[in-house]
Structures are given as C-alpha cells and as structure tokens.
Amino acid sequence: MTWTLSSVLVALLAVTIVAGALGVAIGRATSSTPKAAPPTTVAPVQSAPPTGAPPPSTSTSTSTSTSTSPPTSAATTVTVSTSPTGAGAFAGEWSVHVTLLAIDATGYGILTWRTYTTCGQGPPPCDIFSGNDIIDGGHATLTLAATGSDVAAGQVLTTTVPGKVPLGAFTARVDRAKDLLYLSLPMFATYPLCGTGARALSVAQQNAEGINCGA
Numbered sequence: 001m002t003w004t005l006s007s008v009l010v011a012l013l014a015v016t017i018v019a020g021a022l023g024v025a026i027g028r029a030t031s032s033t034p035k036a037a038p039p040t041t042v043a044p045v046q047s048a049p050p051t052g053a054p055p056p057s058t059s060t061s062t063s064t065s066t067s068t069s070p071p072t073s074a075a076t077t078v079t080v081s082t083s084p085t086g087a088g089a090f091a092g093e094w095s096v097h098v099t100l101l102a103i104d105a106t107g108y109g110i111l112t113w114r115t116y117t118t119c120g121q122g123p124p125p126c127d128i129f130s131g132n133d134i135i136d137g138g139h140a141t142l143t144l145a146a147t148g149s150d151v152a153a154g155q156v157l158t159t160t161v162p163g164k165v166p167l168g169a170f171t172a173r174v175d176r177a178k179d180l181l182y183l184s185l186p187m188f189a190t191y192p193l194c195g196t197g198a199r200a201l202s203v204a205q206q207n208a209e210g211i212n213c214g215a
C-alpha cells in the first residue's frame with residue numbers, strides 16, 4: 001500500500017480527533033466522581049466565667065424529722081393512793097376455821113384461805129400439800145383504814161379468787177363485845193372472822209355466843 005502525503009495527514013487528523021474525544025470523556029468521568037470532603041474541625045466551646053452570683057443548685061434535698069417531744073397540752077395525772085392511814089381496832093389476826101386475815105397497824109393486810117382443790121387434781125387456784133403442811137391456794141392482799149371506832153373502808157389489791165374476794169372497795173365492821181370482824185366480801189357474807197378473844201372461848205362458850213371460830 002502506497003501512502004501519499006494527503007493520506008498521511010488524514011490519518012494523523014483522525015488520530016488527533018480520537019485522542020481528543022478520549023481525553024474529553026476521561027475528564028468528564030473524573031469530574032463527575034464526588035470527592036470526600038475534608039474533615040471539619042470544630043473548636044471546643046468554652047463556658048464563659050461567671051460574672052455574678054452562681055446559679056441556684058438544681059438538686060433537691062428532702063429532710064424528714066420526727067419529733068419525740070411530748071405534747072404541749074397540759075396532762076392530767078390521776079394519783080390513786082393505796083397507802084393506808086391506820087387500822088385502829090382492826091389491826092391484829094382474825095380467823096375462822098382455816099381462813100386467816102392478818103392486818104398490821106398501818107392497815108396492810110394479807111388474807112389466806114383453803115380452796116379445797118388439790119393442785120394436780122384440779123385447775124388453779126389450788127392448795128399444795130407438802131408433807132404435813134398445806135399451802136393455801138386462796139390469797140389476797142388489801143389495805144384497811146379505820147373511818148370510825150368500829151368501822152373501816154378497805155381496798156382489795158390482789159386476789160387469786162376474784163369470785164369470792166373481788167378486787168376493789170369493801171367495808172369492814174368490828175363487834176367489840178364479841179371480838180368479831182365483819183367484811184362486805186362475798187366469801188364472808190354468812191359468817192364473821194374471830195379475834196383473839198373469840199378464839200379463846202371454848203366450843204361450848206362459842207356455841208352459847210352463837211359463833212363458830214373453828215376451834
């Protein structure tokens with residue numbers, strides 16, 4: 001094949017056109033590809049120094065206080081006196097059968113009596129047998145204050161048999177002529193207690209006087 005000058009120029013022009021077209025295409029492809037944005041540096045925000053009084057605290061504190069102080073209202077005090085003022089003629093030992101009442105000069109008294117229920121054979125209060133001794137199951141404490149030469153007022157403080165000797169107030173009367181003590185308690189509704197003079201009488205003398213001290 002014989003190349004002429006004109007054919008060589010045409011070939012070079014064609015190559016130049018093709019290279020130009022390729023360069024334009026490559027440039028467009030490169031410009032269309034998004035580039036990653038460079039990292040943005042954010043400067044730290046510094047809080048301005050306080051120019052006045054500090055703001056109030058937002059924390060909430062709850063305090064609960066319980067007062068143990070007594071109320072300020074006036075309190076009413078009731079005083080019950082169990083201290084006797086004197087037994088007078090009622091002081092001494094009074095008894096009937098196996099019942100015994102001992103009263104001292106100040107008016108304190110102890111009353112004991114048989115229940116006739118043996119412990120272990122029946123419910124308390126009951127009597128305890130220890131050898132030849134019998135410990136009475138009936139027991140009460142009391143106070144007595146003479147309100148006259150032959151009358152008195154008393155209080156039962158403790159008792160093991162409230163049905164016969166109930167707690168609370170009672171009255172007493174002494175028969176000086178026969179040396180007998182009468183108590184307004186259920187257990188002594190039908191008979192009195194005997195003083196030392198009445199107990200010293202023989203059975204016949206007691207019968208003649210219409211009394212029975214259990215001699």
